Amino acid sequence: MKRVPELLAPAGDWDALVAAVQNGADAVYLGGKGFNARRQAPNFTARALAEAIEYAHVRGVRVYVTVNTIIADEEMEEAARFLRFVYEAGADAVIVQDLGLLRLARIVLPELPLHASTQMTVHNTAGALLVGEAGVRRIVLARELSLREIEALKKGTGLEVEVFAHGALCICYSGQCLMSSLIGGRSGNRGMCAQPCRLPYTLCDAGGRAVAKPEEIGAFLLSPRDLNLSHHLPALAAAGVDALKIEGRMKRAEYVATVVRIYRRLLDRLAAGRFFVLPEESLTLAQIFNRGFSSGYLFGRPGRDLMSYRRPNNRGVPVGRVLAYDRQREIATIKLNLPLRVGDGIEFWVSEGGRVGAEVRRLLVDGGEMDAAPAGAVVKVAAAGKIRPGDRVFKTADAALLREAQASFNGQEIRKxxxxxxxxxxxxxxxxxxxxxxxxxxxxxxxxxxxxxxxxxxxxxxxxxxxxxxxxxxxxxxxxxxxxxxxxxxxxxxxxxxxxxxxxxxxxxxxxRVPQPLAEGLFAARLKDAVRAPNPGARGATVYLAVSCGTPAAVKAAVAAGADRIYFGGEEFRFRAADGDGGAGLAAVADYVRAQGREFFLLTPRVAKDAELAAALAFCQRTPAGALSGVVAGNLGLLRALIEAARVPVWADYYLNVFNLQAVTFLQERGAKGAVLSPELTLRQVEAMAGRSPLPLEVLVHGRLPLMVSEYCVVGAVLGGMGANRACSVPCRGRRFALRDRLGVLFPVYPDTACRMHIFNSQELVMLRFLPALVRAGVAGLRIEARLEDAAYVSRVTRAYRQALDAALGGAPQAYEKIEEELAGGDFTRGHYFRGVV
Missing domain, CATH: 3.30.390 (Enolase-like; domain 1)
Structure with missing residues (x-):
């Protein structure tokens, strides 16, 4: 028998758990009522979770409990006690996102195996090594890695690697999406994503004029197809993948049962050395749920072939076409290309009014009523709507398939x-x-x-x-x-x-196999040690003002207007190709900033695969000593690599979701010299952290914040013709774009030179009035995000914040309401400083 990866199935409720176990899962992942990235699923109470672990273990199935959200300081002790409960209930591992929780878990429960959630955005070898060194046994890799990259990371780390094999795809790198959070206050990092990416958008130029018509290409420009790697299991096994994950804790048990059953068959064939996929198995996977299928990024960037532009939900399978429609009787005559049964759900894809759905209650064939009709038959079914001859008909629910799935979790033991x-x-x-x-x-x-x-x-x-x-x-x-x-x-x-x-x-x-309970005294001692307030780190004599700039001209404007620290570098956006200075001499910019007596920090991208990471390191190593005041790490891999290789202080950027003191301490213990806090924190939480932090902390106070970063580029796909086998014509060079939502709100879209898409918030963050409160909170620095802006903007904003900061530091704050409105055109946001996230 050949080695095959573990089959890991979702369990959003008890029925889904039973469905997964009875249909052949090797392991399941599930969550409690809190601290998990699918808080909107039914999930499990403490008692039910313990029963679920026992049920699965008796049947030889492992259980991984999701504790994969970012966690506030005030929640840490509760989270630690939940980890203790999960361990004593017998869980085989816990899946974590939060760096602080990772640190806490290693101290409080070193006996508990840990897996790094895909929400950690681990996408390079150095990042995997960092979390492996911190005590993680398995990495759930970013979905954006190719097969070659997966294989290289596995070989380069020796850690267990888990990849998604089937189900819904996020358009953004997991853990890097603030779209739901900043638009509606429902944070994906806290398990409450509202999925705004599945809503309709129009691609526009920077002025809001449509450059692609939704009626021609579709309106769901950020809605990917579902992942389906069923045909590629031999390649995944050969690459060393340890576990294949089915996405779907929000899905019904029937879905879990069906997908697990098919993948179990395929893996068993692979183990026996005779892999194949039957057409009826592919049809079954499509029938139970699909938005169209894709192999994701397994073989590179698929461009528009990744996407489901015309609908964001289940499309079913094509079952036939309308031959005729009787409007008075509301009867459609359909020529079938697949069997149809009473109880099936169907949908007519009509040219006007969207989709028309119906349940087959009666099925007329040759004038007689039947329970089922075969492919090739002409049938009549009742349906009301603007149906016309030629309209396609899709079967969205197969009654027989659902009954088969339900039979597997109705209490009968199938898996013996x-x-x-x-x-x-x-x-x-x-x-x-x-x-x-x-x-x-x-x-x-x-x-x-x-x-x-x-x-x-x-x-x-x-x-x-x-x-x-x-x-x-x-x-x-x-x-x-x-x-x-x-x-x-x-x-x-x-x-x-x-x-x-x-x-x-x-x-x-x-x-x-329930483990021995942890002694209360031992647990209490470990918890006390873990949550002990760290020694506050040294602070500068005053609060600095930092500005992130995108051009040398903007850098000079920021310095002239009073910036103490300049951030430069990171992603290069293609809209600047016409400016002529976007990629010009970093060394020259650094020399200028240092000559003016200011600090110069190099920014690094939040996504840097292994080859890109090597390039960033090479630049740092080539830079003459003294040219840099520091480097800001945009991802975990860069953090580790820069601390090892750079000759200057390394800070952790806000992309690392630094949300609590445990996370700050985690970074300090690995050599970081400072951290930029998550923009999802409230002012009160910032105050609580800053006075106790072992590292200097920086907060964002102004600018257009990024909502997401994606390997998929809507501009390249829609306008540039980018597809799985088609190169992009690079229509973004020298141009700015935006996505317009249903309310007419524009979200700027900027592809970078690595062809990744960055979507930014429609409103600018403005905290000018509240600088005195942030100064009192004890933060080390205030950051203006202006990489997208020109020199005039940077000069105006920096000068206003310089004056406000000087007034706050001098104990004479002024009124800045009018200035705020002028800076942001009257339309701005306070982010989460006062509303927080759910």
Whole structure:
């Protein structure tokens, strides 16, 4: 048998758990009521979670509990106690996103295996090594990695790697999306994503004029197709992938049952050395749910072939076309290309009014009523709407498929575990029964009665096999019986049944393998050690003003207007190609800034795959000593690599979701010299952190914040013709674009020179009035995000903040309401400083 990856299935509720287990999952992932990235799923209460772990373990299935959100300081102790509960309930691992929780877990529960969530945005070898060194056993890799990149990362780290194989795709790198958060206050990093990416948008120029018509290409420009790697399992196994993950904790149990069943078959064939996918299996995967299918980024960037522009939800499978429609009777005549049954759900793709859905309640074939009709038949069904001849018909729900799926989680044990019974029976002794599985787990029981001479029907191995094999609706089946049975002996059948039940129960308890509870004193001591307030780090004599700039001209404007620190570099945006200075001499810019007595920090991208990371490191190593005041790491891999290689202080950027003091301490312990806090924190939370932080902390106070970064580029796909086998014509060079939503709001879109798309908030963050509060909070620095802006903008904004900061530091704050309105055109946001996130 060949080695195959673990099949990991979602369980958003109890039915989905049972569906996953009974249909062949090797492991399931599920969450409690809090601290998980799918808080809108039903999820599990504490009691139900413990029962779920026991249920799965008895049946040989591992359980990974999701604690994969960012966590506030005031929640840390509760999170630690939840981890303790999960460990004592027997969970096989916990999936985490928050760097602070990772640190806490290693101190409080070193016995508990940890997996790094895809929300950690691990997409390069150095990032994987960093979290591996911090105690993580498995990495759930970013979905944007290609097969070659997955294989290289696996070889370069030796860690377990898990990849998504089937289900919904996020358009943004997981853990890097603030779209739902900044638009509506529902944070994806807190498990409450409202999925604004699945809504309609129009691609426009910077002035709001449409450059692509939704009616021609579709309106759902950020809605990807679903991932389906069912045909590529041999390549994934050969690349060293340890686990294949099915996405879907928000999906119904029928979906989980069906997808797991198909993937189990495919992996079993792969293990047997004869891999193939039947057409009917592909059809089943499409029928249960699809937005169209894609292989994601497994073989490179697919461009528009990744996307489902015309609809963001289930499209079903094409079942036929309309031949005629009787408007008075509201009856459609359809020529079928697939079977159709009473109870199926269908949808007509009409040219006016969107889609028309219907349930097949009656099926007329040749004038007679039937329960089912085969492919090729002409049928009549009732449906109301603007249906016309030629309209396509899709089957969105298959009643028979749903019944088959439901049968797998209705309480019947489908997945049986082979066991061997051994018996020992001699006259004057009790019957001793032992039952064992292939892994060596066993349970035993002994009758109360002693064996006596039989008056009628003596016990034999065959009779004992019949009684012991009556395992009914347990997860076990007898495959072998061995032992010693004396001749002519008798034990009551009731006692044989009792020892069978007792031995099986004992075996189940052993298989459930609940660990020993952690001593309260030990846990309390560890928790106290973990949450002990760190020694506050040294602060500068005053609060600095930092400005992120995109051009040398903007840098000069910021310096002239009073910036203390300049950030430069990071992603280069293609709209600047016409400016002539976007990529000009970093060294020259650094020399200028230092000559003016200011600090110069190099920004690095938040996405840098291995080759890009190497280029960033090479630049830092070539830079003359003293040219840089520091470097800002945009991702975990750059953080690790820069701390090892750079000769200057390394700061962690806000892309690392620094949301609590534990995360700050985690960064400090790895060599970081400062951190930029998450823009999802409130002012109160910033105040609580800044006074106790072991590192200097910086906060964002002004600018247009990024909502998402994606390997998919809407400009390149829609205007540049970018597809799986088609190069992009680079229409973004020297141009600015935006996405317009249903309310007419424009969100700027900027592709970078690596062809990644960056979407920015429609409103600018403006905190000018509240600089005194931030100064009192004890932050080390205030940052203006102006990489998109020209020199005139940078000069105006920097000067206003310089004056406001000087006034606040001098104890004479002024009124800046009018200036704020002028800076942002009267339309701006305070971000999450006062509203927080849910």
């Amino acid at each position: 575990i082979p066991v061997v019974f051994r018996v020992h029976l001699r006259e004057g002794e009790p019957l001793r029964v032992t039952v064992a599985d292939a892994a060596g787990h066993s349970g035993a029981a002994t009758t109360q009665s002693l064996a006596v001479r039989a008056e009628k029907r003596p016990l034999t191995l065959e009779l004992l096999r019949e009684q012991l094999g009556r395992l009914g609706n347990t997860p076990f089946e007898l495959v072998e019986l061995a032992g010693e049975v004396g001749e002519g002996l008798f034990i009551p059948v009731s006692e044989i049944n009792a020892v069978r039940r007792e031995a099986i129960t004992a075996l189940a308890q052993v298989r459930a």
